[in-house]
Amino acid sequence: MSAESRAGAADQLDARDEELLGLLRECHEALDPMPGSVVERSLFALALQDLDAEVFRLAERYELEPAGARGEEARVVTFDSDSLTVMIRIHPQDRVVRVDGWLAPPQPCRVELRTGGRVISTGVDEEGRFVLDQVPRGLAQLVVRRGEPMTGSAEQSILTPAIVL
Amino acid sequence: MTMIDPPVLDPAVPESTGPDPAAPDSAAPDSVAAPQPVRRPDADRHERLAALLLAAQAGRREGLEQIVVELSPLLWQVARAQGLDREAAEDAVQCTWLTLLGNLDRIHTPVALTAWLVTATKREAWRVRAALKAELPVDGSAMTEMTDTANSLPAPEESVLLAERHRDVWRAVRTLPRRCQELLRVVAFVNRPDYDEIAVALGMPRGSIGPTRGRCLAKLRTLLDTEPHRSTA
Secondary structure (H helix, E strand, C coil), X not given: CCHHHXXXXXXXXXXXXXXXXXXXXXXHHHHCCCCHHHHHHHHXXXXXCCCCCEECEEEEEEEEEEECCCCEEEEEEEEECCXXXXXXXXXXXXXXXXXXXXXXXXXXXXXXXXXXXXEEEEECCCCCEEEEEEEECCEEEEEEEECCCCCCCCCCEEECCCEEC | CCCCCCCCCCCCCCCCCCCCCCCCCCCCCCCCCCCCXXXXXXXXXXXXXXXXXXXXXXXXXXXXXXXXXXXXXXXXXXXXXXXXXXHHHHHHHHHHHHHHXXXXXXXXXXXXXXXXXXXXXXXXXXXXXXXXXXXXXXXXXXXXXXXXXXXXXXXXXXXXXXXXXXXXXXXXXXXXXXXXXXXXXXXXXXXXXXXXXXXXXXXXXXXXXHHHHHHHHHHXXXXXXXXXXXXXX
């Protein structure tokens, strides 16, 4: 049967088509399996269930010179949202990490880091800088809460995806 | 933190095990053991997804969580088919879920949900790629780190993971036009009733995915029939 006549049958997949799609699916699953961490991190990131939150998206990431007791590299990750950019430098320090951040444009807000066990929170200086120290390793999510009591409207949070510290 | 064992769906299992069609002891690679039509109880799946959607909209967390478990494997394929590396794909899928939260109320059917998610994942993938392109001038080396150069699929030689009958299919698929590869990759993870909506999500005119998919599948079949055991790579 020609490609054309088969194509005409639009959605009429026969058993062979189904089989091929099934095989293909299995190929992809075997060769490029979705890491379990996709679901794990997504669920972690969704836990706040903040319907009005803006989303920070990964804009850049790179590693610095090896540092820290374990010889691990510090990482720099930048996230963009529609209104804000946040850059964080993650320094591994033995069992914990230190996070230095910079928010642009600078504005009054609080920065929270949700980790598995607790939430670590800090303010931001007039240049947009903040520091989160003694942060436990593991999954974490950065939440920026804008502090301006704007006219009537509730403050809007901005969330990053879950990252591994 | 909430952790759910991905129960129903296979793909979220650890990488080493996987569905492993190549398991040495897997019965009769050539004849019997046709692929289990695991993904074909479409109607059931639809009903379940519809119920989960309602639960999620009512603010019930388990609803949303199950949707994440259920549909992340598809979104992973979409992100990877867009050429993102594994880490970037993971971020793209997460951002898609975060974005869904604010849009849940506007989505009324499981089909619309799937289509919305596929569209959103593509958009997230584009954003990541655009951001990296903008930031990187000419040589684009980091770009290739982030988005696989060999955007097309791994060579069959790499695929010691695959049983023979899979290898033949894989070899053949790799010789298809890239568009076909992407399309079939996503379609293989989609419920049949969703094709039409997914067509729109993939940027194809409504209704066209049928014929296009048909053509891609037809080519694949021709390849398999005419060059049964030749590597074309």
